[in-house]
Amino acid sequence: MTVSTTPEADLSTWPTGRLLAVAARLVEQRWVAVLDGMGLTHAGLIALHTLRDGPLPQRTLAQRCQVTDQTMSRTLDRLARAGFVARAADPADGRRQLTRLTERGRAVHEQAVRAEPALLGGLGDDDAFRAGLLALITRLSASD
Template sequence: MDEESRLDPASPDPAHWPVGRLLSSAARRVERDWNAHLAAWDLNHASQAVLAHLLRAPMSQRELAAASGVTEQTMSRVLARMERSGYVTRTPHDDDRRRHVITITDAGRSTFFVASDRELAETMVTRGLTPEETEQLRRLLAVVAGEPQPDDSPAAQG
């Protein structure tokens, strides 16, 4: 039996799922586990990413939405919660009073570093893998997560 005939997206056994379903399911599991961890600081994966962006420099809501890959409306809700938690401040832009500049607070900065324990995050994702398998997974995911190259499109391949 060839690989293609063994794939069954309806199978209860993940070993038979197509790669897309496997990746999606794994991402949801990791996100649930990580959100449960971050909840101790009133954060989630979306707000943690905002703090990471703001560590580099203050940004507008529009810039944060674009950097996070979400709508401005979604970013507005994320920022409102983070502002209530004391992790960010919104101040009017110097040149355009309709815009706001979002800045990370000292509390946001320290919380980000405490909540973003790299070892814990790695363990959540790679439990059951050897160090060699973890490194292989990292390399493969970097390829999958990267921007597609012009000649990577299905049309270009065939």
């Protein structure tokens, strides 16, 4: 008996969950390759995106990115080594550090944002597609 290792040709027969999972993996693989070329990880991009409006303490940044403080610490260490973020004492509370985007970090974030439409075959600019994704995520998040 021969076992086929090629996927079914007719994707229209696949359940929606499988389609979503495959699409997510394909996008993630493309993102990893593009971001790697920029010296970023997906976690790093999320942190840079969250810092675009101004400096934040690490704990606040971790909460907004929905990761642990330890995970954020490792992410920020990598971003700082790459020159994408800088840390400094919080003027309001010297015991706490604030993390801010550097000019280099802002530039690489903008570069990643500009790269996204090509990764998605133009779908990232499709308002109806984005609205559908937002509705799906909102609905699934509310059911947790």
